[in-house]
Amino acid sequence: MYHTGSFIKGQSLIYNLDPRVKLAATICLSVFILGVKPLTAFVIGSALLFATLASGIGLRTIGQALRPLLFFIVLIFLVHALFNEGDALIRIPFFGISLSYAGLQQGFFVVWRFLCLMIAAILLTMTTAPSQMIVAIKFFLKPLKLLRVPVDDIAVMIMLALRLMPILLTEKEKVETAQKARGYNLRKSGFSIRIKAFLSLALSVLTGVFRRADELALAMEARNYKRGERTSLVELKLTSSDYFVLIFLGFFLVIFVALNSHFG
Amino acid sequence: MIILEDVYYKYEPEGIDALRGVSLQMKEGEHLALIGPNGCGKTTLIRHLNALLMPTSGKVTVGGCSTNDPTHQADVRSLMGMVFQNPDNQMVGMTVEEDVAFGPENLRLPTPEIKKRVAEALIRVGIPDLACRNIENLSGGEKRLVAIAGVLAMQPHYIALDEPAAFLDPAATKRVLDIIDKLHSEGVGIIHITHNMAEAALTQRIVVMNEGRIYLDGTPQEIFGKVELLKQIGLQLPQITELLIQLKESGLPVRTDIVNMEDALEQIRSLAGKIKD
Numbered sequence: 293m294y295h296t297g298s299f300i301k302g303q304s305l306i307y308n309l310d311p312r313v314k315l316a317a318t319i320c321l322s323v324f325i326l327g328v329k330p331l332t333a334f335v336i337g338s339a340l341l342f343a344t345l346a347s348g349i350g351l352r353t354i355g356q357a358l359r360p361l362l363f364f365i366v367l368i369f370l371v372h373a374l375f376n377e378g379d380a381l382i383r384i385p386f387f388g389i390s391l392s393y394a395g396l397q398q399g400f401f402v403v404w405r406f407l408c409l410m411i412a413a414i415l416l417t418m419t420t421a422p423s424q425m426i427v428a429i430k431f432f433l434k435p436l437k438l439l440r441v442p443v444d445d446i447a448v449m450i451m452l453a454l455r456l457m458p459i460l461l462t463e464k465e466k467v468e469t470a471q472k473a474r475g476y477n478l479r480k481s482g483f484s485i486r487i488k489a490f491l492s493l494a495l496s497v498l499t500g501v502f503r504r505a506d507e508l509a510l511a512m513e514a515r516n517y518k519r520g521e522r523t524s525l526v527e528l529k530l531t532s533s534d535y536f537v538l539i540f541l542g543f544f545l546v547i548f549v550a551l552n553s554h555f556g
Numbered sequence: 557m558i559i560l561e562d563v564y565y566k567y568e569p570e571g572i573d574a575l576r577g578v579s580l581q582m583k584e585g586e587h588l589a590l591i592g593p594n595g596c597g598k599t600t601l602i603r604h605l606n607a608l609l610m611p612t613s614g615k616v617t618v619g620g621c622s623t624n625d626p627t628h629q630a631d632v633r634s635l636m637g638m639v640f641q642n643p644d645n646q647m648v649g650m651t652v653e654e655d656v657a658f659g660p661e662n663l664r665l666p667t668p669e670i671k672k673r674v675a676e677a678l679i680r681v682g683i684p685d686l687a688c689r690n691i692e693n694l695s696g697g698e699k700r701l702v703a704i705a706g707v708l709a710m711q712p713h714y715i716a717l718d719e720p721a722a723f724l725d726p727a728a729t730k731r732v733l734d735i736i737d738k739l740h741s742e743g744v745g746i747i748h749i750t751h752n753m754a755e756a757a758l759t760q761r762i763v764v765m766n767e768g769r770i771y772l773d774g775t776p777q778e779i780f781g782k783v784e785l786l787k788q789i790g791l792q793l794p795q796i797t798e799l800l801i802q803l804k805e806s807g808l809p810v811r812t813d814i815v816n817m818e819d820a821l822e823q824i825r826s827l828a829g830k831i832k833d
Contacts, residue, residue: 451648455647459644514637515706518662522661527667
């Protein structure tokens with residue numbers, strides 16, 4: 293089953309990077325891109341494009357992953373393009389809004405930043421196995437242990453959430469099929485019947501998921517699960533390519549801070 | 557050794573007893589089938605062996621560790637593995653190796669040891685090639701084998717399996733039963749809940765439960781010899797035994813204490829020889 297942004301098996305330099313390096317790089321780029329000026333944002337976007345090509349994922353796959361976001365992308369663009377106070381290129385009657393050059397420019401820039409954020413996140417999740425990601429998150433949350441934050445439990449919760457997602461979808465499909473098998477034809481039904489059908493679907497899915505979650509908890513207990521510290525199958529080790537990426541990232545950030553403050 | 561002494565269990569304080577004075581002993585390396593009608597307490601019983609349930613009264617000991625003692629619970633769960641009826645509801649990891657590693661991770665073993673145990677467990681159940689496969693892309697039979705591997709990675713002395721061949725096609729059923737047989741030959745004690753009498757006939761000992769009590773306990777030959785007692789609680793005989801009984805009722809001189817295919821074939825061949833002569 294394929295889900296938007298889910299891990300795809302593969303081999304490339306980006307795949308082989310330590311998940312901590314990938315996660316740190318993604319967070320750094322994401323924070324940075326929100327604060328930079330247009331020129332810097334375009335350079336970061338180009339670097340992301342290069343990283344996508346180098347990852348072996350392919351632009352088409354990234355495009356497919358972005359497709360569900362198309363509505364939001366268009367919406368963001370229109371809001372900025374139409375509600376910006378600039379010299380109007382086209383006035384839209386009745387609504388008091390106008391399309392301006394400054395609005396178009398801003399809409400394009402905001403969408404570009406949004407796309408950069410999304411591509412960075414998709415690239416991270418597509419090239420990093422969930423188990424590796426969880427270990428990386430656990431690594432970064434480790435200092436919170438000093439504040440008695442249950443870091444190991446959070447890691448297990450993320451793992452279970454990832455595990456339960458396909459179960460939730462399967463449960464929904466099952467209930468829908470059962471409804472159809474008993475002659476439920478929603479296409480020909482009115483609004484109130486559709487609402488009732490949705491409530492009945494939601495209730496059945498929730499009941500099913502709670503039952504399965506209960507059994508899963510029992511199975512975890514049977515396999516000696518207890519809250520608190522656990523070891524892991526995944527062993528994280530920084531290699532020379534990780535160090536290279538970290539140095540490159542640091543260098544990149546310094547250059548962009550300079551670019552942003554002088555030429556942005 | 558597993559010892560149950562006069563075990564009673566109620567799911568709710570005011571409810572009825574799900575187990576009523578169950579006493580049972582099982583040696584290490586024994587292969588035991590637990591049969592009985594639905595709701596007779598089979599699943600409740602095996603959940604006591606893994607310390608998932610605690611007796612309302614009585615005592616359960618696994619390998620000398622009492623399940624009532626919280627300090628021994630981890631030991632009990634390492635000694636007694638548990639494979640649930642529905643493998644979909646017991647998979648924790650996203651991939652096969654992640655799921656199999658879940659138990660050893662809980663035992664806080666170092667990473668190299670976890671990797672070693674995962675590899676060994678997958679080899680023992682014959683699916684080393686599935687290590688990196690996504691759980692969602694496995695067949696029902698493969699999921700059962702992953703569930704068994706997940707338990708084996710904890711290196712238990714006993715494994716309790718709740719209807720391990722339920723809903724499987726004949727080929728997958730054979731694969732799962734062959735693995736159970738192999739584990740038994742390696743010295744792992746097996747407790748096998750089943751509604752399939754032919755599966756029960758392959759074990760060394762059958763314990764029949766009814767209404768929360770041990771109803772019968774003996775070898776497959778002894779148990780399936782008590783036809784009337786089994787029919788009283790709605791259980792049937794293995795088809796092969798049923799066939800021999802019907803042949804005997806038709807006047808043919810055959811033994812009816814046979815529960816497996818090889819012995820039955822031997823009987824029929826000798827009968828055919830006698831008829832020829």
